Amino acid sequence: MSVNHGANLYDLSKKYGFSKDDFLDFSSNINPFGASQLAKENIINNINQVSIYPDPSYVNLKASISGYCNCSTENIVLGSGATELISSFIETINPKKALLLSPAYSEYEKELKKAGCVIEKYYSKSENNFKIEVSKLIETINSNKYDLVIICNPNNPTGFAFNCNEISLLLKSISSFVMIDETYIEFTNTTEFSSTNLVDNFSNLFVIRGTSKFFSTPGIRLGYGLISNSKIRDNINSHLDLWNVNIFASLMGEVMFKDLNFINNTIDVMTNQRNLLINELSKFKNLNVYDSQGNFILCQIKTKNITANELREKLIPNRIIIRDCSSFDGLDEYFFRVCILKPEDNLLLLDKLNEILN
Template identity: 70%
Template sequence: MSVNHGANLYDLSKQYGFSKDEFLDFSSNINPFGTSTLAKEYVINDINMVSVYPDPEYVELKKSISSYCNCNKDNMVLGGGATELISSFISTIDPKKAVLISPAYSEYEKELKKINCEIIKYFSREYNDFEIDPVEFVDFINKHECDLIVICNPNNPTGFSFSKFEIEIILKNTNAFVMVDETYIEFTNTSIYSSTPLVDQYDNLFVIRGTSKFFSTPGIRLGYGLIGNENIKNEINKNLDLWNINIIASSMGEIMFTDNNYINSCVNTILAERNYLYNSLCEFNNLTVYESKGNFILCKLKDKTITASELREKLIPKKIIIRDCESFDGLDEYFFRVCVLKPDDNRYLINSLKEILY
């Protein structure tokens, strides 16, 4: 993995002599409880499905996603992970000027640069705890006459999230397409923060989700986009390969989106552990800790006697990896991010930080 996407466990294993499985990777925002057991068992018990072509219409998968997201199954496109859909949407609408909230996930900028789109950055500010006023944001968009707005919601790495009502303010008061990446939305109260119910009402909205983070399935490469604009949806689908979702990913999706016991258990445990981590980190006098709607927490070292990179290096011998955030636009060398792991792992992190920072 590149520096922009967390740790390379293979390189670190060689460098420090640990097995990659020994590391506690607090740099990777993936659900630590793994994926749905029901979904895995379904695949294991019917592994001969690999000798069959997937349904090219993915009817059952779309039904499962539609029920999960409370949206029209006809307003859906499927992709090999959220990143493919980000690329497909941007290349399809071919914007001339786009506004990016920064700091944010780096792939948006990479995709926009591929089509030579002018990029205008709207920086969320440290002094505002990285929160964004939607009315001020709308004024900024209109002032710069942007035709695409890219929003990661909740934002990685700051953890800030617009509510769906605030997203609607943006939709109603601008003339731009709005692309909302909801990769981390399951870690919020989705009834308040998810924009999926708006898809059927606004034809300038594209909501992207993936299964890598919450469902802990980065290996199957399954993402989905929700859009009510028929023309753009058809254009995206026209440029996607036939059977672009493999049968393992499709079959797992059909099951895991309906596995409510798994979903509820993960949400409840991760949110409780996020609260523990946040409260524990706030007890450090030399840390500024930012509230998060994601499964990760952004922190800043206040006294500047140690950088985030140096802290990261001190934690690696303890088999802990955190994310140094200097590569995020707008953050300096004192910012780092930790994700939520299992209860014992989170407590080990806090104790290890005490040994270094107290």
Template identity: 70%
Template structure:
């Protein structure tokens, strides 16, 4: 992975002499429990499906997604990871001006820049704990004629999250297209925060999800988008390759989205561990900890004697990797982010931070 996608475990293991398996990666925001055992076991026992072409219509996969997201089957588009859908949607919509809620994942700005789109950034502020007033945002949108508004929900890296009711307030008041990236929404209460059901009601919303983070399958490259605008949906599909989802990704997806035990266990444990880690980090006088609804927590080092980069290097010697957030627009060298790992790893992180800050 590049600097904008977490740590490169291959480089770090070579540089520091650790095996990749020894490193505790708190930088990449991936479900620490791995993927669905049901899905893995099916592939192991049916590996000969690699000799078959996937269903070009992906009917069973779309049915699984439809049930999982509580949205219409007809409103689903598939991509080779969420990144392909971000790129394809922006190219297809071809906005002349866009509002980007920041700080944010760098890929949004990169894709907008490729089409020479004028970008306006709406920054959440550290002094407001990165919380955004829906009233202020709606007023900004109503005063400007944006073609596209991009919202990562929960936001990476701040963890702030709009409820679906708040997003609906914006949808009611604007004709601008809103792209909601829900990469991390499954790590929180989807009934409150997910916007998937709004796609069947409003034509100016595109919701993007992937399986890399929650289902721990970045190697599969399986993403999906939800959109009710039939014309735009047809154009997006026309830009995608035939069989752009391989048969292993398609089959695993069908099973993962229906694996309730895996989904419930992951959500329950990660939410409990997020509370634990938030409470423990808040005990450090040297840290300011920001409330998060994602599976990660943003922190700022109060003391000017240590930067996030220095802290990161100190932790690497303990086989722990955190994310230095200086590459995020609007954040300085004192911000870092940690994701939620397994209980025993989270406790090692707290112990190691105690050793460093004491």
């Protein structure tokens, strides 16, 4: 993992002499409570399926996703992680000119550059608390005739999210394709903010989700995309490898999207802990703390007597890792991001930040 995608615990373990399991990684945005127990048991109970090929149509997996996202099974595209689907979609539509809402995940720009696409950026501003007015965004898109607009919703790293009504208005008002990355949507009110229920009605919409963050399963590499445009969907599927989702990813997915206890408990705890962290961090006189709909919080050091990277380095000997956000285009060296971990870990973070910053 590059420095642009969070901490490399293996390298840090060697450098500082800690076990990688000892670190409290506030940089990775992964659900700290682990994966669904029911999903893990489904693998254990079906371990002998390692000797057979997965169902090439993934009927059970798609049915589980369809119920979870309230969309048609025929509009589901499966990938080995969300990044594969980002790449496949951009390669398929081959945009000549794209608008990227920034700051943003670096893989979008990387894949656009591979396609030789002209990239323009629409920056959210700290002075506006990183909020974006959809009417102004629509005006910009229509005046520049973009082939593709890329939105991370909620945005990583700012935490801002468009609600479903705003996305619906956007889709009705423009002719561009819109790719919405909903990697972090499940940490917020999906009824209010998710676009999955719009997919069946808008042919210019592609919604991408992964399972690494909310379901805490980065190791199985399972992602899925939702799109009703049959021409593009069939083209994407024709370029994906047969059995690109392994048998264990399929087995977990068939169960975890239906595990309502896991889903609801995660939402409750993470929402409460996010509110606590935002409230407590906002008490620091030398921090600007931005509201978030994700499982992470963006902060800005106001005093300028310590950079985010220097703060990160001071925390590492305490086995705490935060995300220096200077690599995000549009953010300077005083921005950092923390994700939500377990209650006791969040309290420890606050204590150590207080020691260093106050």
